[in-house]
Amino acid sequence: MRFKYKKVSILLSIILLMLFVTPASIEVNYQKTDPFQVQYGLSNQKLYVSSTPSLYNYYNNMSHAVSNDSDYANFVTPQAVEPIAESILNLTSRQAYSNETFANAVLKLVHQIPYSVSDVKYPVETIVNNFVATSLLAASIMKAGGLDVVLIHYTGIDPGHMNVGVYLPNTPMYHTTGMAPTDIVYNNKTYWTAEANPALDWKVGDQSTQLADANAVIIALNDTEQSSPAQATSRLGTPQLPSSVTVNVSQEQSNATVVQEQTNIGENTHVFNITGSISQECSGQTISIYVNNGSATSYFKTVTDDAGYYMLTWNFTHAGTYYITSSWSGDSNYTGADSETLTIFVGPESFIQFQTAEFNYIFEQETLADYAFYQEIAASEFRLLQGVKNFDGIPLETNVSLSYDFLVMQAGQTVSNVQAKTITVPGAQKTLSLPGERYLGSSTSATKRVQLPAETLTVPSNVPTDMEALTLPDDFNQTINDQFCFILQNKGGNYSINVSALNDYEMSNITLGNESNISFLNASESIKENTWYNITESITENKITANLFNSNGTLIGNIMNQNYPNTEGNKTIILITNNLDNAVIFKDLTVQSLNNTTQIPQSNEKTSNESNVLVPYILLSILLVVIGSAALVYLQKKRQIKQGM
Numbered sequence: 001m002r003f004k005y006k007k008v009s010i011l012l013s014i015i016l017l018m019l020f021v022t023p024a025s026i027e028v029n030y031q032k033t034d035p036f037q038v039q040y041g042l043s044n045q046k047l048y049v050s051s052t053p054s055l056y057n058y059y060n061n062m063s064h065a066v067s068n069d070s071d072y073a074n075f076v077t078p079q080a081v082e083p084i085a086e087s088i089l090n091l092t093s094r095q096a097y098s099n100e101t102f103a104n105a106v107l108k109l110v111h112q113i114p115y116s117v118s119d120v121k122y123p124v125e126t127i128v129n130n131f132v133a134t135s136l137l138a139a140s141i142m143k144a145g146g147l148d149v150v151l152i153h154y155t156g157i158d159p160g161h162m163n164v165g166v167y168l169p170n171t172p173m174y175h176t177t178g179m180a181p182t183d184i185v186y187n188n189k190t191y192w193t194a195e196a197n198p199a200l201d202w203k204v205g206d207q208s209t210q211l212a213d214a215n216a217v218i219i220a221l222n223d224t225e226q227s228s229p230a231q232a233t234s235r236l237g238t239p240q241l242p243s244s245v246t247v248n249v250s251q252e253q254s255n256a257t258v259v260q261e262q263t264n265i266g267e268n269t270h271v272f273n274i275t276g277s278i279s280q281e282c283s284g285q286t287i288s289i290y291v292n293n294g295s296a297t298s299y300f301k302t303v304t305d306d307a308g309y310y311m312l313t314w315n316f317t318h319a320g321t322y323y324i325t326s327s328w329s330g331d332s333n334y335t336g337a338d339s340e341t342l343t344i345f346v347g348p349e350s351f352i353q354f355q356t357a358e359f360n361y362i363f364e365q366e367t368l369a370d371y372a373f374y375q376e377i378a379a380s381e382f383r384l385l386q387g388v389k390n391f392d393g394i395p396l397e398t399n400v401s402l403s404y405d406f407l408v409m410q411a412g413q414t415v416s417n418v419q420a421k422t423i424t425v426p427g428a429q430k431t432l433s434l435p436g437e438r439y440l441g442s443s444t445s446a447t448k449r450v451q452l453p454a455e456t457l458t459v460p461s462n463v464p465t466d467m468e469a470l471t472l473p474d475d476f477n478q479t480i481n482d483q484f485c486f487i488l489q490n491k492g493g494n495y496s497i498n499v500s501a502l503n504d505y506e507m508s509n510i511t512l513g514n515e516s517n518i519s520f521l522n523a524s525e526s527i528k529e530n531t532w533y534n535i536t537e538s539i540t541e542n543k544i545t546a547n548l549f550n551s552n553g554t555l556i557g558n559i560m561n562q563n564y565p566n567t568e569g570n571k572t573i574i575l576i577t578n579n580l581d582n583a584v585i586f587k588d589l590t591v592q593s594l595n596n597t598t599q600i601p602q603s604n605e606k607t608s609n610e611s612n613v614l615v616p617y618i619l620l621s622i623l624l625v626v627i628g629s630a631a632l633v634y635l636q637k638k639r640q641i642k643q644g645m
Contacts, residue, residue, distance in 0.1 A: 034053070035050045035051060035052050035053070035242075035330070035335040035336050035337065035338075036050060036051045036052075036053065036056060036127070036128045037049070037050045037239070037240075037335065038050075038127060038128075038130060040109050040112050041112065042088065042091060042105055042108060042109060042236075043091050043105070045091070045236050045237060046236070046237065046238075047084075047087055047088075047109065047234055047235075047236055048234060048235050048236075048238070048239045048240055049084060049127055049232055049233070049234045050232065050233055050234070050240060050330065050335040050336060051124055051127055051128055051232040051233075051336070052230060052327050052328075052329065052330075052336040052337065052338050053338055054229075054230070054288070054290055054325050054327040054338045055080070055124055055228075055229065055230045055231075055232065055288075055327065055329070055336075056124055056125065056128045058229055058230075058290065058297060058299070059077075059080075059122035059124045059125055060122075060125055061297060062122065064119060064120060064121070066120055069153050069217050069219050070219060072120065072136070072151055072153065072162070072219050073151070073219055073220070073221050073223060073224055074224075074225070075120055075121070075122050075123070075133070075136045076123075076136055076139050076140050076143060076151070076221050076224040076225070077122060077123055077124070077140050077224065077225045077228055078140050078141075078143040078144035078224060078225070079144070079225065079226070079227060079228040079231065080122075080123060080124055080140070080225075080228040080230070080231055080232060081123050081124075081127075081137070081140050081141050081144055081231070081232055082144040082231060083231055083232065083233045083234050083329075083331075083332070084109075084141055084144070084232060084234045085106075085141045085142075085144035085145035086145075086234075087234040087235065087236050087332070088102060088105045088106060088109070088141070088145065089102060089145055090236065091105060091236070092105050096173075097170070097173050097174070099147060099168055099169075100166075100168055100170075100172055100173060100174060100204055101174070102142075102145055102147070103142055103147060103166050103168075103194060103204045104174060104203050104204055106138050106141045106142050106145070107138060107194055107195070107196065107202060107203065107204070108201075109138075109141070110134040110135075110137055110138045110141075110196045110198075111134075111196070111197075111198040111201065111202070112198065113126065113130055113131060113134050113137075113198065114130065114131045114198070115131070115132070115134065115196075115197050115198050115199070116131055116132055117132075117159050118131070118132040118133070119132075120133055120136070121133035121136070122136070123136055123137040123140045123141075123232075124232055127232055134196035134197070134198075135151065135162040135163060135164055135196040136151075136162070137196075138164050138194065138196045139151060139164045139221065140224075142164065142166065142194075143221060143224065147166055147167070148166075148167035148189070148191075149164055149165060149166055149167070149191075149194075149221060150164070150165040150186060150191055150218050150219060150220055150221055151163075151164060151165070151218075151219035151221065152164070152165045152184060152191075152193065152216050152217070152218060152219075153216070153217040153219060154211050154214035154215065154216055154217075155214065155215045155217060156213075156214050156215040157210070157211070157214045161197075161211060161214070162196075163193050163194060163195055163196070163207070163211070164193075164194040164196065165184055165186070165191030165192065165193060165194070165218065166191060166192050166193075166194050166204050167189050167190065167191050167192075168190075168192055168204070171192075171205075172192055172203065172204045172205035174203050174204070175203045175204065175205035175206055176200075176201075176202070176203055176206050179205075179206055179207075181193075181204075181205030181206070182205060182206070182207040183205070184216060184218065186218045186220075187220075191218075192204050192205045193205065193206065193207045194206075195207060195208060229288045229290065229299040229301075229327075230286075230288045230327055230329040230336065231329045231336075232329075233329055233330040233331060233332065233334075233335065233336055234332070235332045235333070240330060240332070240333060240334055240335040241333060241334050241335070242334070242335055242337070243278060243279045243280060243328065243330055243334040243335060243336070243337045244278070244279040244337045245276060245277070245278045245279070245287070245326050245327065245328045245337045245338065245339045246276040246277055246326075246339055246340075247274065247275075247276040247289075247324065247325065247326040247339035247340065247342055248274075248275050248276055248342075249272050249273065249274055249275070249324070249342060249344065249407075249409070249585050250272070250273045250275060250409075250530070251271070251272060251273065251409055251410065251530065270315065270316055270317070270346065270349075270411045270583070271313060271314070271315050272313070272314050272316075272344075272409070272411075272583070273311055273312070273313050273314070274289055274311070274312045274313075274314055274324060274326070275309070275310065275311045275312075276309070276310060276326050276339060277304070277307070277308045277309045277310065278304060278308045278310075278328050278337070279308070279337075280308055280334060281306070281307050281308045282304060282308055282331075283303075283304055283305055283306040283307075283308075284303050284304065285303060285304040285308070285328060285331075286301055286302075286303055286328075286329065287301065287302050287303065287304060287310045287312075287326055287327070287328055288300075288301055288326070288327045288328075288329070289301070289302065289312055289314075289324065289325070289326050289327075290323075290324070290325045290326075290327065291314070291322055291323070291324055292322065292323040292324075293320060293321070293322055293323075294320070294321055294323075300312060300314070310326075316346070318346070319346050319347055319348045319349070320345075320346060321343065321344070321345055321346075322343070322344040322346065323341050323342070323343055323344075324341065324342045324343075324344060325338055325339055325340075325341045325342075326338070326339040327339070340587060340588065341587075342585055342586070342587050343585070343586040343587065344583055344584070344585055344586070345484070345499050345579070345583065345584045345586065346411050346583045347411065347482060347484060347501060347579030347580055347581065347582050347583065347584075348480065348481070348482065348579075348580060349411070349580075349581055350580055350581050390498055390499075390500050390501075393496045393497070393498045394496060394497045394498075394589070395494060395495075395496050396488075396494070396495040396496055396497060396539065396591060397494065397495065397539075398495065398539050398540065398541060399539065399540055399541070399593060399594045399595060400538070400539055400591055400592065400593055400594060401536065401537065401538040401539075401591075401592050401594055402497065402536070402537050402538075402539075402589065402590065402591045402592075403534065403535070403536045403537075403588070403589070403590045404534070404535055404586060404587070404588060404589040404590070405532055405533065405534050405535075405586075405587050405588045406486075406532070406533055406535070406576065406584055406585060406586050406587075407530065407531065407532045407533070407584070407585040408527055408528075408529050408530075408531075408576065408577045408582055408583070408584055408585075409529060409530060409582065409583050409584075409585065410529060410581060410582060410583075411581055411582055411583040420458050420461060421458070421461040422456060422457070422458055423456070423457055424454060424455070424456050424457075425454060425455045425456075425457060426454050427451065427452055427453050427454040428451075428452050429449055429450070429451055429452070430449070430450050430451075430452050431447050431448070431449055477504075478503060478504035478505060479503050479504070479505070480503060480580065481500075481501035481502060481503050482501060482503070482578050482579050482580040483501060483502040483503065483504070483506075483507050483575055483578060483579070484499070484500075484501055484575070484576055484577045484578065484579035484582065484584060485499070485500055485501075485502055485573050485574060485575050485576065486498075486499060486535065486573070486574045486576065487499075487500050487571055487572070487573050487574075488537055488539070488544060488546070488571065488572040488573075489569075489570070489571045489572075490567060490568060490569060490570040490571075491568070491569075492568065493568070495539055497537075499584070499586065501579055507575075510573060515571075517567055517569055517570045517571065518570075518571045518572075518573060519544070519559050519560070519561035519571070519572045519573070520559070520573050520575070521546065521548070521557055521558070521559040521573070521574045521575070522575045523548050523556070523557045523574055523575060523576055524575050524576055524577050524578065526548070526556050526557060527576050527577055529582075531550070531551060532551050533548060533549065533550055533551065533576075534548075534549045534551075534553075535547065535548055535549075535574065536549070537572070538594065540594065542562065543560060543561060543562045544560070544561040544562075544570075544572050545558070545559070545560050545561075546558065546559045546560075546561075546572055546574060548574065557574075559572060559574070
């Protein structure tokens with residue numbers, strides 16, 4: 001019974017930890033950075049295991065699809081759990097039959113995780129969630145410890161079941177007395193069954209009688225994940241100490257590790273340096289940097305210097321929104337840590353263009369030699385190059401205050417002084433294909449010959465190699481979304497803060513006062529590049545106020561909106577920069593109730609108000625744990641009765 005209580009306490013601890021690290025909003029800016037931690041008992045010692053939220057989120061967001069048995073191998077991730085294997089090897093490597101002893105110790109660990117039938121999970125998810133997919137966790141740790149293992153998928157039973165097959169040079173010596181060891185021969189090797197189900201204290205070679213007549217499918221683990229963005233860390237005996245990691249973005253030149261996106265011909269790359277440090281002055285520590293573009297996450301790695309500092313040069317090509325988080329896995333002495341998340345809004349680059357009295361040109365990669373089609377190509381390119389309209393949206397409520405920091409950096413380079421020349425396009429006949437239903441009522445397609453007149457044009461003379469000048473609309477410059485604004489907007493009675501790029505026509509409606517429900521502050525002339533600024537805003541039922549401060553805390557601009565702030569469509573707009581060739585770094589969003597009853601901090605620190613808000617959820621979680629644990633005990637007893645054990 002003591003063992004069951006222990007599992008209940010582990011489950012309770014994990015749920016309480018989850019409450020404190022689960023994002024308070026769907027937005028990445030609200031994520032907490034506390035590591036997940038769990039405790040196991042091995043050989044009369046305690047094994048403490050921790051994982052950063054970023055590593056958990058990485059695997060949690062990966063595909064969990066299984067279309068055939070071989071897909072289960074994708075979930076075996078030895079590198080992610082290698083420190084756990086090393087800790088267990090420290091206990092078993094000097095013992096007799098060390099491979100078997102190590103495998104049994106791994107089983108002892110996973111048997112402490114409550115079992116349930118559920119969807120397949122990655123090992124890091126199993127550690128954090130403290131349930132399901134224990135066979136995949138066991139196989140990953142065993143493989144990380146140097147064992148030759150396979151997965152054994154039992155089919156023909158409901159539900160299906162998974163075991164680990166462990167190759168040993170000898171018959172298992174420590175299998176359960178009175179139970180003959182079970183083996184499966186695969187590729188001329190004998191693999192012994194290893195049961196991760198915690199119903200009994202299974203050893204290598206043991207197998208439940210319920211699996212005796214099941215069909216066994218062997219899944220080789222030769223092509224498991226070769227690289228993981230980070231690792232779960234562990235320590236024997238005493239808990240790991242906390243650590244921290246910082247992140248920043250700059251444009252200083254350096255000899256740092258460089259990563260670069262795939263580029264196309266004619267695309268410009270933008271260069272940022274991602275920098276920071278860990279709280280321990282340790283050299284050679286691997287730092288993982290996660291870059292999320294809103295739909296997918298990539299990761300890059302760099303290492304710290306002697307003082308614990310790191311730097312990575314990130315080259316990218318596309319406008320849009322990026323979320324950047326730095327992470328240190330930690331080591332046997334320290335838990336890992338995640339930095340705060342920086343949100344980077346990158347505007348469109350300047351187009352290599354020039355304008356005459358008749359035409360506005362832009363250079364683009366040459367795709368067609370027929371000049372008659374250039375206008376069609378230009379229209380398509382025009383739609384793609386107008387920039388990103390809305391970058392972000394964070395829901396808010398009334399009677400709250402919010403604060404956030406931002407910095408403007410250059411992300412491109414304007415190209416000008418393009419020389420022009422005059423050319424004559426001779427007249428020519430052109431054959432056009434016309435749809436049948438539009439040509440004399442015919443149901444078949446038809447063609448028509450037309451005469452194109454000669455035309456004199458002013459075009460650029462120094463056209464780059466493999467590029468052509470495409471004609472754009474006369475108002476092209478006015479329709480580029482390049483006015484970068486923070487917008488507080490009422491949508492259906494609920495507020496949201498958005499970062500948007502507006503064009504000249506939209507800005508003229510605002511500045512000319514054509515929209516009475518908009519309050520506007522032009523702060524762009526006060527904003528300098530590579531300097532941090534702070535904006536505080538408050539939303540009440542009667543008014544909205546916004547204040548802009550420089551890095552010294554000096555007020556440099558403010559605005560008040562009393563035009564019925566709760567009216568649908570009401571907006572408070574702060575213009576901060578022309579985002580053509582610019583990027584805006586956004587961080588430290590904090591939202592707090594004006595009634596001092598709720599607070600959603602973005603930093604690592606937890607406030608007393610936050611604790612008060614979590615009390616009912618903690619009590620509810622405790623009740624759910626008690627009910628769930630009782631159900632687990634009942635199911636285990638029922639299973640043991642079925643197995644006759």
